Amino acid sequence: EAQVTQNPRYLITVTGKKLTVTCSQNMNHEYMSWYRQDPGLGLRQIYYSMNVEVTDKGDVPEGYKVSRKEKRNFPLILESPSPNQTSLYFCASSSGRQMNTEAFFGQGTRLTVV
Amino acid sequence: AQSVTQLGSHVSVSEGALVLLRCNYSSSVPPYLFWYVQYPNQGLQLLLKYTSAATLVKGINGFEAEFKKSETSFHLTKPSAHMSDAAEYFCAVSDQAGTALIFGKGTTLSVSS
Numbered sequence: 001e002a003q004v005t006q007n008p009r010y011l012i013t014v015t016g017k018k019l020t021v022t023c024s025q026n027m028n029h030e031y032m033s034w035y036r037q038d039p040g041l042g043l044r045q046i047y048y049s050m051n052v053e054v055t056d057k058g059d060v061p062e063g064y065k066v067s068r069k070e071k072r073n074f075p076l077i078l079e080s081p082s083p084n085q086t087s088l089y090f091c092a093s094s095s096g097r098q099m100n101t102e103a104f105f106g107q108g109t110r111l112t113v114v
Numbered sequence: 115a116q117s118v119t120q121l122g123s124h125v126s127v128s129e130g131a132l133v134l135l136r137c138n139y140s141s142s143v144p145p146y147l148f149w150y151v152q153y154p155n156q157g158l159q160l161l162l163k164y165t166s167a168a169t170l171v172k173g174i175n176g177f178e179a180e181f182k183k184s185e186t187s188f189h190l191t192k193p194s195a196h197m198s199d200a201a202e203y204f205c206a207v208s209d210q211a212g213t214a215l216i217f218g219k220g221t222t223l224s225v226s227s
Binding site for chain 2: 004033035040041042043044045048050056058059090092096097102103105106107108
């Protein structure tokens with residue numbers, strides 16, 4: 001089954017404790033991205049990657065890091081989480097640019113930073 | 115820069131009634147437009163997309179949307195609502211570089227029996 005898998009689904013952590021949210025896709029997609037969803041704001045892009053070793057900032061990259069060492073994986077790293085990073089995070093992948101290709105989304109990771 | 119405005123953060127309809135979710139876009143180039151649906155505790159799923167082939171786009175689950183350039187709109191409709199349609203709906207436009215989807219703030223659809 002074609003899917004994007006995120007882990008964990010739920011996470012509660014404390015301010016400053018480094019964490020990683022994993023994302024893996026099994027569709028051999030070149031393009032992957034991370035979004036955060038906040039009430040009343042919709043989804044906003046954090047980072048994206050057009051291919052292995054190629055990453056770039058989205059609209060809200062501050063406080064986040066990513067890496068793309070393998071085509072299937074695109075982890076999101078919070079080096080020093082803060083309460084304003086409490087949010088619902090989605091990983092997405094697609095076969096190409098966001099012109100006419102469908103984006104496939106993971107089920108989301110709900111992060112709470114206390 | 116592209117942007118999307120969804121009118122109405124919450125829409126309530128009765129089962130069997132017409133569903134109309136409004137979306138207006140702003141784009142300096144021909145847009146690529148999408149509607150996604152998010153069911154509770156799920157990721158987003160593509161309903162339909164407009165890529166300039168036809169102005170009336172049919173999607174999954176009986177939804178359709180009409181692209182109106184003169185009104186810069188891409189409203190989502192369904193003739194008869196089902197209880198299972200209750201979800202959050204997002205309109206999105208591709209940015210010019212094709213590297214991001216720019217989402218509206220979402221509309222929550224409630225369906226009552």
